[in-house]
Amino acid sequence: MTPARWPTELRLSKDKRTLRIAFDDGSAFDLPAEYLRIASPSAEVQGHGPADRKTVPGKHLVEIIGVEPVGNYAVKLIFDDLHDTGIYGWDYLHKLGAxxxxxxxxxxxxxxxKGLSRDR
Known part of the structure; x- marks a missing residue:
């Protein structure tokens, strides 16, 4: 089993469109808010199985308006479209970056x- 990665930096950009996360293994990622929103680990996006996963359009301009710790294992991101049900664990954030x-x-x-757009 791979040991859990631990964040050494977690910073939201001034424009609220990028979350920077660095890990103790030396890796670091700048994750756009749109990417984090469409990949939310919430049941609303992921469903309760692979067949239930949603494709989320229209999030090109979404911003992160809140970053809240969840214990010592994750963060909850709050987006300006008021989506706030995803709990982003450290390993999941690393996987999203990698x-x-x-x-x-x-x-x-x-x-x-699906004939959808990032803008609507």
């Missing part, structure tokens, strides 16, 4: 396939 390019490409492909 897989950002391929996850983002898959998201854009899903939007196109």
């Amino acid at each position: 897989e950002q390019e391929e996850r983002w490409r898959a998201y854009l492909d899903e939007l196109a396939a």
